[in-house]
Amino acid sequence: ADAEQQAHFDDLIAADSRVEPRDWMPEAYRKTLIRQISQHAHSEIIGMQPEGNWITRAPSLKRKAILLAKVQDEAGHGLYLYSAAQTLGITRDEMTHQLIDGKAKYSSIFNYPTPTWADMGAIGWLVDGAAICNQVPLCRASYGPYGRAMVRICKEESFHQRQGFEILLTLMQGTDAQRAMAQDAVDRWYWPSLMMFGPPDDASPNSARSTAWKIKRFSNDELRQRFLGMLVPQAEALGVTLPDPELHWDEDAQRWRMTEIDWSEFHEILAGRGPMNAVRLQNRRDAHEDGAWVREAAAEYARKQAATAEN
Numbered sequence: 487a488d489a490e491q492q493a494h495f496d497d498l499i500a501a502d503s504r505v506e507p508r509d510w511m512p513e514a515y516r517k518t519l520i521r522q523i524s525q526h527a528h529s530e531i532i533g534m535q536p537e538g539n540w541i542t543r544a545p546s547l548k549r550k551a552i553l554l555a556k557v558q559d560e561a562g563h564g565l566y567l568y569s570a571a572q573t574l575g576i577t578r579d580e581m582t583h584q585l586i587d588g589k590a591k592y593s594s595i596f597n598y599p600t601p602t603w604a605d606m607g608a609i610g611w612l613v614d615g616a617a618i619c620n621q622v623p624l625c626r627a628s629y630g631p632y633g634r635a636m637v638r639i640c641k642e643e644s645f646h647q648r649q650g651f652e653i654l655l656t657l658m659q660g661t662d663a664q665r666a667m668a669q670d671a672v673d674r675w676y677w678p679s680l681m682m683f684g685p686p687d688d689a690s691p692n693s694a695r696s697t698a699w700k701i702k703r704f705s706n707d708e709l710r711q712r713f714l715g716m717l718v719p720q721a722e723a724l725g726v727t728l729p730d731p732e733l734h735w736d737e738d739a740q741r742w743r744m745t746e747i748d749w750s751e752f753h754e755i756l757a758g759r760g761p762m763n764a765v766r767l768q769n770r771r772d773a774h775e776d777g778a779w780v781r782e783a784a785a786e787y788a789r790k791q792a793a794t795a796e797n
């Protein structure tokens with residue numbers, strides 16, 4: 487890179503402008519974006535599975551229609567994000583192979599099972615709630631295609647969060663067994679949802695650079711704090727208990743105090759040893775193989791169209 491190109495890039499970042507696909511950018515910036523955006527896309531696609539599991543068993547036609555729409559939204563988010571990553575010079579095929587070969591990361595959260603209907607509520611409320619906290623600031627990410635994709639994604643995520651809250655609220659207004667089911671789901675999803683924000687700031691190797699490049703606007707711990715601030719009053723409104731007896735607001739420090747997160751669980755999941763890692767990847771591989779005929783037919787159609795155009 488010559489100094490002029492670097493200076494132009496630095497100016498764009500300093501001015502809070504956007505870097506666009508055709509602009510020169512440092513290789514490390516490109517790589518970081520491919521890493522983050524592709525991981526994010528994979529998370530959306532793998533994230534269809536825990537809820538897809540309940541589409542055929544949703545308790546009413548209305549619930550089924552809502553859940554179906556939500557899972558379709560997630561597919562859409564994945565596709566937007568793969569497209570944004572493609573503008574950086576990686577192909578969809580390469581990203582897909584990184585995922586199905588087990589080389590790519592995707593969010594830790596999607597490696598937990600969904601044994602009850604209340605899990606649909608807890609995922610919407612906690613998982614999509616955490617996703618919104620993390621993703622609203624990404625709407626201002628310095629890379630144009632990523633930031634713009636996040637705008638629509640966040641609108642849909644906020645609908646997802648409300649539908650989850652409403653599922654839990656309905657259960658909490660039901661029978662004792664329904665309330666117990668809702669509380670059990672909250673107990674199981676609470677800690678994993680806090681882990682979604684990533685390792686603590688002093689163990690987050692990518693943060694400093696991503697913040698300097700204005701991809702990240704807040705640190706992992708800052709976002710976790712914001713999330714707690716959102717959850718506590720909502721838990722009260724629902725009548726559920728957050729499963730951390732230590733959780734309280736420290737007025738002097740102006741922050742939430744809590745029991746230390748069990749990071750060994752997080753690292754086990756990242757190493758592929760979570761409860762559902764193997765199942766999630768196998769399903770994705772099977773879906774890819776089952777879709778081979780569609781890809782072949784599309785390629786053949788494109789070939790024929792091109793041949794017709796030539797004649």
Ligand code: ACO
Nearest residue numbers: 522526529530592593594617681682683684690691692693
């Ligand atoms: N699950 C899996 N891996 C994670 C998680 C997580 N919850 N949190 C952090 N990691 C990984 C990082 O990807 C990084 O690994 P890598 O260097 O091999 O890529 C490593 O742990 C260290 O973390 P950080 O240095 O903090 O990484 P980073 O600066 O990228 O921050 C974060 C992590 C906050 C997840 C960031 O990448 C991000 O904001 N991503 C976009 C949002 C996203 O992907 N959401 C997906 C779930 S939400 C949904 O799909 C509904």
